[in-house]
Amino acid sequence: MIRIENLSKTFTLHNQGGAVIPVMRGAELAVARGECVALTGASGAGKSTLMRMIYGNYLAASGHIWVGETDVAAANPREILQLRRHMLGYVSQFLRVVPRVPTLDVVAEPLLAVGTPVDTARARAEELLERLNIPRTLWDLSPTTFSGGEQQRVNIARGFAHDFPAMLLDEPTASLDATNRETVLGLIEEAKARGSAIIGIFHDEAARDRVCDRQIDVTGFSPQVAA
16 A cells, blocks of 8 residues: 655755755655554654655655555645545644634544535544543634644544545654543554554554554665665
């Protein structure tokens, strides 16, 4: 479902004379349906960079990033938007939403975007908000007013609303209490059971050991190691 082939990445420092910094070279990775792979490595090794490349936020210098039949490295913006809508979910650490949109609509939006009937989408949103212990009294309010922990749980609910065939998870259990952490791990296990291919960053070692089938140390993709 997700295949990375001979992937390389550089950053150009325009404020430093256009210096080109190689940050990744020759990355290779394949994730099958129903599999969860953890990216590991020290801070700065390239975990987040790789995730952002898969999602299409960073351009690749060379190589291929296949998500289903779409090569993200060669896709145009319209193709990437379609991929994100139908195929590739991303649960980041931070909630970014339009202000004043009610929480229930924020969570239902990924389903509405693919044509799910409003009642069905809202029912799924309600289920996830219940599971993640967001009080009903908050559902009609914008999550921009919520605490950090509440925003994180709304973000997780939104990310799992649609049954994406592929998912990227950036620290999905960070800062959660034991009850909500267990809920999130359950959501990941359910996604795997229905065939989602998942790549994640997990600093929570116990969570990583529970839901991940393999670990890939991205340090091996650094130019110094790959050279």
